[in-house]
Amino acid sequence: MIRYTMFLRRRSILHSIDPRSKIILSLFLFTVCIFFNDPIYIGIIFFFLIISLKIFGKIEIKKTLSFLKPMLPFVVMIMLLWILLGSEKGNVIYQIWKLKIKDVNIEMAIAMGFRVLAMILSTFLLLMTTEQRDLVLALVKMKLPYEYGLTIAIALRYVPTLASLAVSITDAQKARGLELEKGNILEKIKKYVPILVPLIVKSIQLAQELAIAIETRAFGKPNRTFYRDLKFKFKDLVFLSAAVIFFVICLYLRIKRYGVLDI
Amino acid sequence: MLKVEDLCYEYESGFKLKNINFEVKGGESIGIIGENGSGKTTLVKNLIGLLRPKSGKILLNGEDTSKMSVAEIARTIGFVFQNPDNQIFASTVKEEVSFGPQNLKMDNIEEIVEDVLKKTDLFKYKDSHPFKLSGGEKQRLALASILVMNPKILILDEPTSGLDLRNARKLIGIVKNLQREGRTLILISHDMKLVSDLCERIILMKSGEIIADGGIKEIFNDSNLLEKTRLDLPEIAKLSKILEFGIVFDPEELYRKWRASND
Structure with a gap:
C-alpha cells in the first residue's frame, strides 16, 4: 500500500501550530541530536520525541514506530559499522579473527542508532503534523522563491505516484515471466533493466505533461497572491519561545561538555 | 481448466473480494464487467499470482496455483496489461517480444517470435524501435509479447481503450482469430459493444462480489440487474x-x- 503523504490528520496542538515554527523546531531538534554522543542523552531525546508526538500531536506510538520501521535496516547498518570499525580505544570484549569488538564502540553504536532515529523523528514530526501544501507555503513565506517551493511540492507529490508506477511496471514484467528473485547479484541487477527503462521513459513523459499543465495555469507570472495564508498567532510565539529555550539549554549543556563522551 | 473456489482477498485499505466462485472451461470467452472499483482487476491479479488469495483456492488444470510462481502461471495464463508503455523497454520490436520466451527458457524463440509478429501484423516493424510505434501498434505489441508465451488462457484488460476504430477493429480481428484457435478468453471492459462482440458469458461484479454469472443475453435481459450495476x-x-x-x-x-x- 502506497501512502500519498506522511501527514496524519488529528486535532492537536502540534497540528495547529504555524508550520514556520515547526520547521524551526525541526531544525533545532535535528541539530541537538548532533550535539551529544552519550547514549543516555540521545536516548532521552528519542523517547521524548515519541512521547511528545503522542501527547502534543495525538499520534499513537504504534503509528510512529510503524513509520520508523522501514528505516531499521539503515540504522542497523550504521550500528554494525560502529561496532566493527569504531574507535581504537577501549577494552576488547569479544574477538573473532581480526575483528575486535570493544565496549566503547558498543556504547557508541547505541548512541548513533538513537541519533539517527531521533534525527529521522525530528523530520517526521514536521511531516506527520503538517500538510504538504502548508509546508511549501511556509517555505515560500520564509522567502524561498516560489519556483523552488513548487519544485519541492511536486517532488513530494510525485514520490508515491512514481512508486505505484514502479509497481505496475514490475507487475507487467512479472506477467511476462520476469523472476526478480532468481540468479546471482549480477543477474539480478540486469533483471531491473526492463523495469527501469519504462520507469524512466514514463517519468520524462510525466514531467513534460506536468510542465504543460503548469504553463497553462499561468506559472511564472510575477506577484502571485495566495489562496491560503499563514497567520503567526500568540500560541505560535509561545511555542517558538519554548523551542528556542530548549535549544539554548542543549547548547549550554554541550558547551559544558555534558552528554559528550570522549573516545 | 480454471477453477476458483471461495476466493477471498483483502487490501490493507480495506477493500475486499468476497467468496468468489466460478469455473472457466477451455475455449470459453468470458467478459468480466462491473463499475470502477468493483474488483475486476484485483480478481485477475489473483488469478495470475500477482496477488495471493487470503483464503480459498485457484485451480489451474487441477493444480493449486498457490505453490506456483507468477512466471509458472504465465505459461498458462497470459495477462495483457492496460498500458503498453508500462512494459516497453527493448530497442527493437523483436527483442521486446522475445523477452517473455527468454524468461520462460522456451525453444525456437526466433521462430515463435516471427510467427506471433505475423499474427499481430507487426512483422514489418520487427527491427523498429518500439517507441516509434503508434498507439494501436503498441497495443498489439503488448498483446504479442504475451501471446508469444503461448498461454492457453488470455486475459485482456480494456484492450481497445484509446484506440481509433481502425486499430480497435484490427485488434478485435486478431482476438477473434485467437478464439477460433480454441484459446480461452477473459475480457475486462466497460465497452458493452466490445463485450457482446467477443463474449458469450458474463461475470458481473459489484463491490468485490460476483453478483451474476451467466449467458450474455440472459444477463442483458435482466432489467433489475442492469439497474443495480448501471450497465449501459x-x-x-x-x-x-x-x-x-x-x-x-x-x-x-x-x-x-x-x-x-x-x-
Missing part, C-alpha cells in the same frame, strides 16, 4: 429490447425478426 447496453440491444425481440446484437438479425413479426 449497446444501442442495438436497447432497440431490440424495446421492440420486444429480446437481446439481439446483430442488426440484420433484428431486421429479420422485425420483418417476420410484420408479415
